[in-house]
Amino acid sequence: MLEKNKRLVYRYYELVAGDLAGIEEIVSADFVDHHFPADTPAGPAGVRRFFTQFIPRFFSNLKIEIDYLLAEGDRVDCHFVALFQHTGEFAGVQPKGNQLRIPAVSTFRIADGKLAEAWEIYDSGDMLRQIQA
Secondary structure, eight states, rough: OHHHHHHHHHHHHHHHHHTTTTTGGGGEEEEEEEOOOOOSSHHHHHHHIIIIIIIHEEEEEEEEEEEEEEEETTTTEEEEEEEEOSSSBBBBOOOOOEEEEEEEEEEEEEEEEEEEEEEEEEEEHHHHHHHHH
């Protein structure tokens, strides 16, 4: 079961850095990612909005490099690096095309074989420093 949960999270990151085809198969209808903007709808629609409308307003060329996954019970922690380019005004900073490298940790809760909830931790100060560089 733990390996299956880890594969589910791995697949999520493949899809969000790609074309999102099949996201409905791995994200529950009421999926909530607590780091998405507050007005993001739940479920696959919210994932689609975040990765096709929100992120592209500021960043392009998203790539995800997973370092490792840890699973216990109904939770999976994913340690990864997000790589992308700053291409739209973000936090009042005009884009300079900077390549960003943002290490992060996401925790997912799995219910009924799908991702049900997520949280993410990253160093927003370091991200801002990279954008301003």
